[in-house]
Amino acid sequence: MSGARGSIVGIGELKPQRLTSGVTTLEMIAEVSRLAVLDAGLEPAAIDGLLVGPQVGETPQHVPATIAEYLGLAPTMANVVDLGGASGAGMVWRASAAIEAGMCEAVLCVLANNREEAAPRSPNRNPIREFDVPFGASGANISYALLMQAHMAEYGSTARDFAMIAAAARANAQLNPDAIFFGKPADVEAVLASPMIASPLHLLEIVMPVAGGEAVVVTSAERARSMAKRPVHLLGAGEKVTHRAVSQAPSLTSGPLKSAMARAFAQSGTQAREMDLLSLYDCYTIMVATTIEDAGLCAPGGFGAWLRDHDLSHKGDKPLNTHGGQLGFGQPDLAGGMTHVVEAVRQLRGEAGERQIGKAELALVTGNGATMSEATAIVLGAA
Amino acid sequence: MSVDLNMLKTPGPTITALTKPFWDAAAEGRLKIQHCEDCGKAVFYPRPICPHCWSKRLVWKDASGRGRLKSFSEVHKPGHPGWLPAAPYVVGLVELAEGPTILSFILPGTRPLQVGDMLLLAPTSIGGRVLPAFKPVEPRAEEKPQ
Numbered sequence: 001m002s003g004a005r006g007s008i009v010g011i012g013e014l015k016p017q018r019l020t021s022g023v024t025t026l027e028m029i030a031e032v033s034r035l036a037v038l039d040a041g042l043e044p045a046a047i048d049g050l051l052v053g054p055q056v057g058e059t060p061q062h063v064p065a066t067i068a069e070y071l072g073l074a075p076t077m078a079n080v081v082d083l084g085g086a087s088g089a090g091m092v093w094r095a096s097a098a099i100e101a102g103m104c105e106a107v108l109c110v111l112a113n114n115r116e117e118a119a120p121r122s123p124n125r126n127p128i129r130e131f132d133v134p135f136g137a138s139g140a141n142i143s144y145a146l147l148m149q150a151h152m153a154e155y156g157s158t159a160r161d162f163a164m165i166a167a168a169a170r171a172n173a174q175l176n177p178d179a180i181f182f183g184k185p186a187d188v189e190a191v192l193a194s195p196m197i198a199s200p201l202h203l204l205e206i207v208m209p210v211a212g213g214e215a216v217v218v219t220s221a222e223r224a225r226s227m228a229k230r231p232v233h234l235l236g237a238g239e240k241v242t243h244r245a246v247s248q249a250p251s252l253t254s255g256p257l258k259s260a261m262a263r264a265f266a267q268s269g270t271q272a273r274e275m276d277l278l279s280l281y282d283c284y285t286i287m288v289a290t291t292i293e294d295a296g297l298c299a300p301g302g303f304g305a306w307l308r309d310h311d312l313s314h315k316g317d318k319p320l321n322t323h324g325g326q327l328g329f330g331q332p333d334l335a336g337g338m339t340h341v342v343e344a345v346r347q348l349r350g351e352a353g354e355r356q357i358g359k360a361e362l363a364l365v366t367g368n369g370a371t372m373s374e375a376t377a378i379v380l381g382a383a
Numbered sequence: 384m385s386v387d388l389n390m391l392k393t394p395g396p397t398i399t400a401l402t403k404p405f406w407d408a409a410a411e412g413r414l415k416i417q418h419c420e421d422c423g424k425a426v427f428y429p430r431p432i433c434p435h436c437w438s439k440r441l442v443w444k445d446a447s448g449r450g451r452l453k454s455f456s457e458v459h460k461p462g463h464p465g466w467l468p469a470a471p472y473v474v475g476l477v478e479l480a481e482g483p484t485i486l487s488f489i490l491p492g493t494r495p496l497q498v499g500d501m502l503l504l505a506p507t508s509i510g511g512r513v514l515p516a517f518k519p520v521e522p523r524a525e526e527k528p529q
């Protein structure tokens with residue numbers, strides 16, 4: 001493909017687990033990296049680029065060197081990508097850019113996390129800790145509840161509109177045996193009947209934190225042609241970071257993904273409505289609602305009607321998060337964002353099994369971090 | 384919410400020399416924010432440079448204490464265990480009359496809260512310190528900002 005800026009040639013994924021015991025993050029990174037490199041049909045020594053997440057369990061600093069040493073790699077490009085849930089998608093374009101810049105030829109992008117019973121509280125000392133926490137606002141739930149309430153007030157969107165997103169994710173997860181909610185569907189009524197956590201946000205509209213890991217291998221489009229698996233090309237990317245605390249958000253009803261997606265569509269010469277798969281970051285139901293609107297799939301405030309008009313299953317006209325999304329699959333911390341990349345690669349390769357979508361040529365993958373703060377969008381295309 | 388908020392074991396602010404004027408004023412029941420003498424904009428939270436124009440000419444001024452509710456949430460499952468005895472309680476985003484938005488604790492009014500409600504500064508003892516909380520302006524109440 002002439003417009004390809006790089007290609008994903010390998011994927012790896014660990015089955016999510018509620019808790020781990022006596023397993024380190026480094027061990028999980030090694031397991032999932034091996035899966036991705038095996039899938040690419042590469043020798044480990046061929047990996048000369050390494051992108052990793054921040055504050056990997058055992059080691060807050062020197063993370064790339066620690067992981068390179070652990071994996072026996074000596075990369076010529078190594079870096080941390082610290083964009084929360086946007087880190088996975090953010091890694092994919094950075095890998096391509098590093099290859100285009102002549103720094104390396106095959107990049108391993110890896111995110112994983114263990115999840116022990118008693119994790120220590122984070123030692124934050126930042127404006128959120130000083131100016132939000134003392135007023136009773138700790139954690140992401142309240143931030144996304146505030147975004148959801150603002151959307152309801154501005155557009156009259158309803159609890160039922162948002163619940164449809166969680167129900168669709170659970171329905172799609174019934175076709176993914178690895179999903180944490182496989183065998184546990186939840187319809188709109190079940191979502192609305194689940195406990196209120198921070199109004200208007202219900203328990204089942206929030207991702208379940210799990211342990212897990214995800215990895216992809218990126219190389220140049222030219223080199224991808226000789227790889228074991230059918231490559232998936234990066235056609236366009238966009239990114240935008242606007243704030244950290246929800247109080248500082250420039251808008252509560254539209255986020256930085258709007259500009260990130262616009263750039264990704266412009267770079268790839270595509271439009272939102274052309275996408276065969278929507279692999280949209282879904283930490284909370286409100287995130288999907290805002291992304292559908294920011295993508296231009298409907299007018300601002302119109303996501304509820306849009307959902308009623310479309311079938312989000314793999315057989316539907318608008319397949320959305322066919323792996324179950326993080327709402328159905330579970331959120332393995334920062335690797336959660338990478339689940340959307342890995343599923344898009346499976347679909348565009350035609351390897352999604354019983355949840356394979358029909359036409360699978362173009363996919364939009366979004367990543368979102370912090371409080372609708374850090375946004376990355378990539379458009380992927382089948383070879 | 385019948386619990387004595389001042390008895391809560393909630394985490395306090397992590398004050399620095401730069402942010403101390405805000406918290407000193409808060410302890411006296413006032414809301415003090417920075418203003419930029421170059422671009423004229425109000426700044427919250429406190430910074431060493433203006434985030435709008437990067438000027439260092441920032442001065443502290445008392446805010447009017449008036450604001451508008453941009454959004455709110457009734458918190459049933461607090462993120463910090465110290466808040467559990469107070470749940471459910473309300474936090475909100477308050478757009479100050481001066482421009483910036485502050486996240487704050489919202490005291491109950493006589494009517495159900497709505498986005499767009501006008502609010503007034505209501506200094507409140509929470510967890511052993513006075514914080515700049517807010518309360519709804521009651522209809523026909525002749526309240527003045529403090």
Ligand SMILES: [Zn+2]
Pocket residue numbers: 419420421422423424433434435436437438
């Ligand atoms: Zn200024």
